[in-house]
Amino acid sequence: IPKNTLLIREGQVCKKLYYVKKGMGRSYYLKADGKEVTQWFFGVGKFMTSVDSFFQQSPSLYYLETLEDSIIYSISNTQMDLLLSKYHKMEQIARLASIEMLTKVVNKLNAIQFQTARERYEYMLAEFPDISYRVPLGHIASYLGMTQETLSRIRKN
Amino acid sequence: IPKNTLLIREGQVCKKLYYVKKGMGRSYYLKADGKEVTQWFFGVGKFMTSVDSFFQQSPSLYYLETLEDSIIYSISNTQMDLLLSKYHKMEQIARLASIEMLTKVVNKLNAIQFQTARERYEYMLAEFPDISYRVPLGHIASYLGMTQETLSRIRKN
DNA sequence: AGTTTTTTTTGATATAGGTCAAAGGAACTC
DNA sequence: GAGTTCCTTTGACCTATATCAAAAAAAACT
Numbered sequence: 424i425p426k427n428t429l430l431i432r433e434g435q436v437c438k439k440l441y442y443v444k445k446g447m448g449r450s451y452y453l454k455a456d457g458k459e460v461t462q463w464f465f466g467v468g469k470f471m472t473s474v475d476s477f478f479q480q481s482p483s484l485y486y487l488e489t490l491e492d493s494i495i496y497s498i499s500n501t502q503m504d505l506l507l508s509k510y511h512k513m514e515q516i517a518r519l520a521s522i523e524m525l526t527k528v529v530n531k532l533n534a535i536q537f538q539t540a541r542e543r544y545e546y547m548l549a550e551f552p553d554i555s556y557r558v559p560l561g562h563i564a565s566y567l568g569m570t571q572e573t574l575s576r577i578r579k580n
Numbered sequence: 581i582p583k584n585t586l587l588i589r590e591g592q593v594c595k596k597l598y599y600v601k602k603g604m605g606r607s608y609y610l611k612a613d614g615k616e617v618t619q620w621f622f623g624v625g626k627f628m629t630s631v632d633s634f635f636q637q638s639p640s641l642y643y644l645e646t647l648e649d650s651i652i653y654s655i656s657n658t659q660m661d662l663l664l665s666k667y668h669k670m671e672q673i674a675r676l677a678s679i680e681m682l683t684k685v686v687n688k689l690n691a692i693q694f695q696t697a698r699e700r701y702e703y704m705l706a707e708f709p710d711i712s713y714r715v716p717l718g719h720i721a722s723y724l725g726m727t728q729e730t731l732s733r734i735r736k737n
Numbered sequence: 738a739g740t741t742t743t744t745t746t747t748g749a750t751a752t753a754g755g756t757c758a759a760a761g762g763a764a765c766t767c
Numbered sequence: 768g769a770g771t772t773c774c775t776t777t778g779a780c781c782t783a784t785a786t787c788a789a790a791a792a793a794a795a796c797t
Contacts, residue, residue, distance in 0.1 A: 460690075475686070478679050507672070508672075521682055526632055528682060529619075529632070532692065535689065536692055537611060540784070559743085559744065561745090572786085576746085716774065716775090726755090729756085730755075
């Protein structure tokens with residue numbers, strides 16, 4: 424899938440769980456004023472989907488796109504339900520993957536909630552060292568809850 | 581379990597998953613300057629644990645405490661592993677519960693990341709209507725990533 | 738290689754919310 | 768029911784980061 428391809432738009436029901444074999448993706452949403460807010464980055468070896476939409480089959484709040492030319496595997500929610508109900512072991516893997524994701528989101532929440540802009544950037548470098556220099560600065564800034572001007576000033580030092 | 585009882589301290593490995601039958605709990609951590617930051621509230625019918633610690637059996641970053649006299653059920657991680665490996669259906673329930681929690685944390689993250697203090701308080705009222713008036717204001721303020729003075733001023737209006 | 742588009746940097750100014758300090762209230766304790 | 772202790776409110780002032788605007792740099796096309 425080429426760079427900058429939308430996999431899901433806001434409002435669509437996300438039918439697939441994606442796996443990033445190569446490349447990179449991100450999820451984002453639009454604020455009321457139209458600005459994009461990056462919600463998450465998905466690097467090599469990660470599962471990527473619109474969590475709210477895929478698991479509840481409800482309209483997605485997020486967009487999902489590739490940020491680089493990528494190789495993406497996918498499975499539909501019905502295929503996955505079949506797989507998980509057929510194999511207990513797969514159900515377990517899915518549970519563990521969910522918990523791993525949960526742990527990461529909790530970590531990010533803590534970083535965002537009570538740290539300065541500079542500390543949040545350091546968290547980013549630690550959590551996504553590979554991503555930090557591959558995507559536009561504005562995407563990272565919104566992911567970290569700051570403006571790109573602020574991030575640019577932080578990077579200068 | 582009486583009010584204000586610590587179930588887990590920072591540094592301990594959390595051996596149990598708790599279920600709140602009655603009452604309420606919260607998880608929190610201490611910032612470098614010693615201030616408490618509420619990480620999550622657990623109301624009636626919710627599972628409560630130190631996510632990072634319980635699922636990875638690593639030292640907990642968080643404290644877990646009751647905020648009211650409560651009835652709490654618990655299961656040890658070894659018992660739970662047995663249960664989940666014995667019954668596929670239980671494994672599935674655990675997966676779905678994890679995803680539900682993941683969805684909620686993602687929602688909170690979005691609320692915290694790009695909303696004003698007032699909007700965050702409104703999110704709190706929507707997500708935890710029952711809790712908002714039962715716990716000290718300082719706990720809610722830190723949960724929402726603001727000071728208690730700010731929350732007090734917001735509430736006045 | 739030159740033109741357009743996108744991204745990043747820089748500067749000036751504004752503001753939401755933090756910090757500090759102190760005064761009121763509520764809620765336990767003996 | 769007076770004395771602690773804890774919790775909430777209020778006021779004055781300050782700072783980190785946002786906003787706005789424009790220049791500079793880099794990347795993407797033709």
